[in-house]
Amino acid sequence: xxxxxxxxxxxxxxxxxxxxxxxxxxxxxxxxxxxxxxxxxxxxxxxxxxxxxxxxxxxxxxxxxxxxxxxxxxxxxxxxxxxxxxxxxxxxxxxxxxxxxxxxxxxxxxxxxxxxxxxxxxxxxxxxxxxxxxxxxxxxxxxxxxxxxxxxxxxxxxxxxxxxxxxxxxxxxxxxxxxxxxxxxxxxxxxxxxxxxxxxxxxxxxxxxxxxxxxxxxxxxxxxxxxxxxxxxxxxxxxxxxxxxxxxxxxxxxxxxxxxxxxxxxxxxxxxxxxxxxxxxxxxxxxxxxxxxxxxxxxxxxxxxxxxxxxxxxxxxxxxxxxxxxxxxxxxxxxxxxxxxxxxxxxxxxxxxxxxxxxxxxxxxxxx
Amino acid sequence: xxxxxxxxxxxxxxxxxxxxxxxxxxxxxxxxxxxxxxxxxxxxxxxxxxxxxxxxxxxxxxxxxxxxxxxxxxxxxxxxxxxxxxxxxxxxxxxxxxxxxxxxxxxxxxxxxxxxxxxxxxxxxxxxxxxxxxxxxxxxxxxxxxxxxxxxxxxxxxxxxxxxxxxxxxxxxxxxxxxxxxxxxxxxxxxxxxxxxxxxxxxxxxxxxxxxxxxxxxxxxxxxxxxxxxxxxxxxxxxxxxxxxxxxxxxxxxxxxxxxxxxxxxxxxxxxxxxxxxxxxxxxxxxxxxxxxxxxxxxxxxxxxxxxxxxxxxxxx
Numbered sequence: 001x002x003x004x005x006x007x008x009x010x011x012x013x014x015x016x017x018x019x020x021x022x023x024x025x026x027x028x029x030x031x032x033x034x035x036x037x038x039x040x041x042x043x044x045x046x047x048x049x050x051x052x053x054x055x056x057x058x059x060x061x062x063x064x065x066x067x068x069x070x071x072x073x074x075x076x077x078x079x080x081x082x083x084x085x086x087x088x089x090x091x092x093x094x095x096x097x098x099x100x101x102x103x104x105x106x107x108x109x110x111x112x113x114x115x116x117x118x119x120x121x122x123x124x125x126x127x128x129x130x131x132x133x134x135x136x137x138x139x140x141x142x143x144x145x146x147x148x149x150x151x152x153x154x155x156x157x158x159x160x161x162x163x164x165x166x167x168x169x170x171x172x173x174x175x176x177x178x179x180x181x182x183x184x185x186x187x188x189x190x191x192x193x194x195x196x197x198x199x200x201x202x203x204x205x206x207x208x209x210x211x212x213x214x215x216x217x218x219x220x221x222x223x224x225x226x227x228x229x230x231x232x233x234x235x236x237x238x239x240x241x242x243x244x245x246x247x248x249x250x251x252x253x254x255x256x257x258x259x260x261x262x263x264x265x266x267x268x269x270x271x272x273x274x275x276x277x278x279x280x281x282x283x284x285x286x287x288x289x290x291x292x293x294x295x296x297x298x299x300x301x302x303x304x305x306x307x308x309x310x311x312x313x314x315x316x317x318x319x320x321x322x323x324x325x326x327x328x329x330x331x332x333x334x335x336x337x338x339x340x341x342x343x344x345x346x347x348x349x350x351x352x353x354x355x356x357x358x359x360x361x362x363x364x365x366x367x368x
Numbered sequence: 369x370x371x372x373x374x375x376x377x378x379x380x381x382x383x384x385x386x387x388x389x390x391x392x393x394x395x396x397x398x399x400x401x402x403x404x405x406x407x408x409x410x411x412x413x414x415x416x417x418x419x420x421x422x423x424x425x426x427x428x429x430x431x432x433x434x435x436x437x438x439x440x441x442x443x444x445x446x447x448x449x450x451x452x453x454x455x456x457x458x459x460x461x462x463x464x465x466x467x468x469x470x471x472x473x474x475x476x477x478x479x480x481x482x483x484x485x486x487x488x489x490x491x492x493x494x495x496x497x498x499x500x501x502x503x504x505x506x507x508x509x510x511x512x513x514x515x516x517x518x519x520x521x522x523x524x525x526x527x528x529x530x531x532x533x534x535x536x537x538x539x540x541x542x543x544x545x546x547x548x549x550x551x552x553x554x555x556x557x558x559x560x561x562x563x564x565x566x567x568x569x570x571x572x573x574x575x576x577x578x579x580x581x582x583x584x585x586x587x588x589x590x591x592x593x594x595x596x597x598x599x600x601x602x603x604x605x606x607x608x609x610x611x612x613x614x615x616x617x618x619x620x621x622x623x624x625x626x627x628x629x630x631x632x633x634x635x636x637x638x639x640x641x642x643x644x645x646x647x648x649x650x651x652x653x654x655x656x657x658x659x660x661x662x663x664x665x666x667x668x669x670x671x672x673x674x675x676x677x678x679x680x681x682x683x684x685x
Contacts, residue, residue, distance in 0.1 A: 006474045014462050199456040203519075206423040206452045207475040208444030 003209040007217025008224070015188060015225055025184035025229040029176035030236055036172040049131050052081045052101035052123075054089040059109025061118075061146070065102070068142045093123050099131035100124045102139060102155075112146050121156040132157055170244070170327065173237035175296035177230060178258065178320045182287045184229040185262040186280065188222045192267075193276040196360060219263075219353075226259030246326030247333040254326065254338050254345070258319040261345035264352025265290075265315055271359035290314050295321075315348040374437045376401045376558030377422070377527050382431035384417055391417045393582045395431070399558045401526070404549065406573030407562040408671065414582040415562040416455065419529050422560070423452050436526050448476060451525030455532040457512045458519075461505035465496055465515050468504060469522055476523035490518040493548055510541030517545060521552065528552060529560045534568065546572065566671045576671065580679045593674045600627065601643030602673055605636040605650070606663035616659045620650050639673070 015021055051069065055062045070080050081098055083089050089101040101123040111118035120139065124132040139155050195201045204214050234251070237243040245251050266283050273279035291297060293310055294317030311317035322341030326333040335342065375398040382395040392414045399405040407415050420426035422433055424440045424447050433440040435449045459468050469487045473479075478486055491497045494514035504512060517533060530549065534542045549572060553559055563569055569576050570590050578586040578593070586593055607613055613631045621629035625641040640646050644666050654661055 003475065006471065010460070010463075010471050013467070014460065017462050198461075199454045199458040200460065202420075202425055203452060203454060203458040203472075204475065205425050206447065206450065207472075208447040208477065209475050210444065 001213070003213035004217035004220065007204075007209075007214055008220040011188070011191070011218060011221035012224060014191060015221070018187060018191075021184065021187035024187065025180060025225075026232050026236075029180035029233055030240070033169065033172045033176045033237060033241065036168070036176075038169075049077065049100070049134060050079050050081060050092075050098040051131075051135060052083055052089050052092045052098040054083050054086055054101060054103040056085065057104050057106050057108035061109035061112045062104045065104065065139075065142050068145075069138055089123060093125050098125075100135040102135060112143070112148070115147060117148060117152050118143065121158055123158050169241045170237075171324075173233075173241055173243040174245075174323045174327065175291075175320060177233040177237070178294075178316055178323065179287070179291045179296045180233070181226060181230055181258060181319075182262045182266060182291075182316060183284070185222060185226045185259065186266045186270075186283050186287065188225045189263065189266040189270050189283075190276050190280050192218060192222075193270045193273075193279050197275050222263050223256075223259055226262055227255060230255045230259065244327050244330065245323065246329055247331055250333050250335050250338055251323070251326055253335060253342060254319065254322045257342050257345040257349065258322075260349030260353075261315045261319060262349070264349035264356075266352075267356035268352035271356040287316075290316050293317070315345055318344040318348075375399060375434075376403075376436055377405075377560065378432065378434040378437075379418075379422060380432040382418060382421060382433070383429045384421060384426065385429055391582050392421070392428075395579070395582070395584045397577050397584065397587060399527070399560060401558050402553055402556045403575070404553050404559040404561055404573045406569040406576040407560065407579055408564065408566065408569045408576050408675070409562075409579035410564055413579045415579055416531060417582075418579070419452075419531055419560065419562060423447075423450055423529055448523070449526040451520040451523065451528045453517050453520035453528070453530045453533055455535060457509075457516050459504050459512060459516060462503060464501050464503055465491065465507075465518075466500045468515065468519060472519045473522050478523055486522050486524070490522045493521070493551075494518040495544060508538075510537045513537045513541055514544060517548065521548075521557075525557065527558045527560065529562075531562050532564070533561075534563075534565070566675075570671060578671075578675055578678065580675075585678050586674065590671065593671060594669050597669050597673060597677055599642045600639055600669060600673070600677070602667040602669060603638045603640065603643050603647060603650070604663075604665045604667060605638065605654070605661050607631075607634055607636055607654075608660035608662050612657060612659060615657050616654055619653045619657050623649055623653065626650075639677075 053066055053069070055066065066080070066082065069078060081092060083092070083101075086103055089098075089103055092098040093101055103121050103123060105119040105121075108118045108120060122132065122135050122139065124135070136155065136157065195204075205211060234243075234245050234255075238245065266287075269283040269286055270276070270279035273282050294314040295307070295311035296316065312321060318341040322338040322345075325337055325341075329337050377397075377399040379398070380396040382392055383390070384392040395414070395418055397405065407418065409415050417426065421428045421431075422440070424433075435446040438446040438449070440446050460471070463471070466487060469490055470483065473483045473486055488497070491500050494517060496511060496515060496518065499507070499511065504515060507515065513533065513536075517530075520528060520530075533545055533549075537545070546568075549559060549561070561569070561573060573590070575587065575589055576593060577584050586596065588596070607616060613634075613636070616636060617629050617631045620626060620636060620638055623640075623646065625646050627639045627641065629636060629638045631637070638650065640650075647664065647666070651661055651664075
């Protein structure tokens with residue numbers, strides 16, 4: 001155990017020192033997600049905030065609020081979508097046709113007349129912090145002008161999950177995380193191959209350290225590299241873009257098998273080459289190809305069904321759709337939701353590792 | 369008493385095949401504490417395969433290997449007694465020298481103050497203390513070779529295996545490596561030194577085993593091996609331009625006592641029993657053949673000649 005830990009820490013230290021690997025693992029996918037999200041659409045697009053207003057009170061005061069947010073000074077900044085009941089307001093949020101909805105309940109006008117906080121709530125699509133904050137401020141400003149102190153006029157904000165069509169930024173958050181997971185793990189597998197090439201592996205095997213401790217340390221380092229990378233991407237995209245990744249338990253399970261898959265896939269490809277350089281080139285090419293087939297560059301919506309079938313035949317496509325399914329399921333996602341991706345990625349990972357292990361054993365024997 | 373006579377390394381009947389190719393066959397030798405044993409042979413002779421088995425990296429088909437009386441298969445204990453310096457630079461180039469040594473020390477169960485002392489000692493021994501905290505990738509080839517050696521001696525092994533430790537190094541680093549190897553020998557370390565440089569084997573090794581095609585074909589001190597050539601001597605005769613070299617080669621080769629005669633780069637190389645005594649006859653034959661001997665040199669036999677005699681090939685072939 002102690003030897004495995006020493007090997008693992010040494011490998012992690014080497015990876016942390018590799019700035020190119022950090023760029024590839026974290027910076028590049030985040031930058032690409034942001035760029036693709038901005039370029040191809042998303043909530044912070046150029047058409048301004050889309051605000052749905054559900055006037056259930058139909059009073060003079062509720063009409064005044066509609067006029068207040070439609071005043072010329074806000075024209076171009078806010079696009080108003082009026083509806084007359086709660087259901088269409090919820091639907092607009094769910095379908096990403098509005099970032100927020102202000103729901104003015106019956107009694108809204110009467111409460112303002114009597115100088116008490118009116119019954120109202122704001123429905124907000126998850127992750128739309130800027131829109132939510134702006135809507136809250138508008139509401140409080142309106143109430144303040146009606147003579148009610150700002151601190152008493154705080155509407156309840158109800159976050160709503162957006163189902164149906166996925167935001168483009170969320171799509172790329174998931175796809176870039178899966179795509180660059182392979183590249184991040186590849187740098188670790190490449191280092192492992194380089195260790196075989198440079199004979200440090202032979203030196204390790206000559207030491208009193210048991211071979212199983214060396215293998216355990218190397219495997220732990222690769223798993224940690226992948227998990228740290230995915231964890232960072234999940235945290236960063238959640239904070240920066242409001243991406244929903246779904247229920248933590250199945251998400252963590254799919255993270256584990258996805259990292260296993262990435263290790264197996266890259267180790268398999270590396271083992272087909274004669275050295276680390278050749279292996280890296282081969283793996284990079286295959287990963288890029290699999291990413292195209294696996295649907296990581298084009299949202300599957302609007303494409304023929306056969307395309308989705310094809311993507312699900314690739315290991316990265318399986319991981320990718322697993323995360324998308326979890327995101328769509330939200331808090332209701334379970335291990336059963338992603339049973340197929342879990343099994344597929346785990347089998348690919350273990351098979352690749354076994355194959356590469358056998359090849360490495362033969363290569364080490366040839367070196368001696 | 370038995371403790372004193374027990375060799376630091378015992379190798380007996382070592383054999384290894386890869387498919388139908390026999391890489392090492394019936395190799396056996398011993399090395400005493402404080403002795404440098406040279407394993408001399410050309411590339412592909414079986415040196416690296418032999419030391420891989422001795423170091424426990426490669427499973428053997430047959431034979432016995434014991435370090436200080438402990439069989440190499442007896443778990444981690446015998447491995448901890450071995451230090452190995454591979455022919456390749458087996459270092460982490462993206463770590464510093466100190467980090468490399470720290471890692472290898474821990475792999476050999478060193479820790480705490482003993483580890484720090486060992487690192488300082490090893491760095492000092494190879495003259496790298498001032499560059500200890502530099503990334504190894506920035507080192508020259510010679511410095512990397514010295515650090516490669518330092519990683520092998522960090523845990524003060526009883527048996528040090530050096531596989532071609534001076535390949536591609538500058539004369540200064542080569543000299544530093546020789547000095548360190550001799551200091552380790554004087555400190556009681558048994559050293560197995562593989563090389564295809566005859567000069568290194570002659571300078572450092574108390575005993576030398578000559579290996580070719582997987583078999584140990586001769587063993588002994590340098591003088592014993594050279595003496596095994598008997599009264600053979602090598603004579604180099606420089607021939608004039610335009611001389612009939614093929615005819616000269618044939619005529620000299622036919623003389624009594626001449627074992628071989630070959631022409632290379634305008635020189636006739638002759639190996640002959642009591643060579644110096646046969647020189648007048650050779651010159652006479654050459655004169656009769658119309659060739660002019662422009663220079664004559666009688667070369668004292670060395671390990672290269674031993675190898676040539678035993679295998680019919682040069683060491684560097």
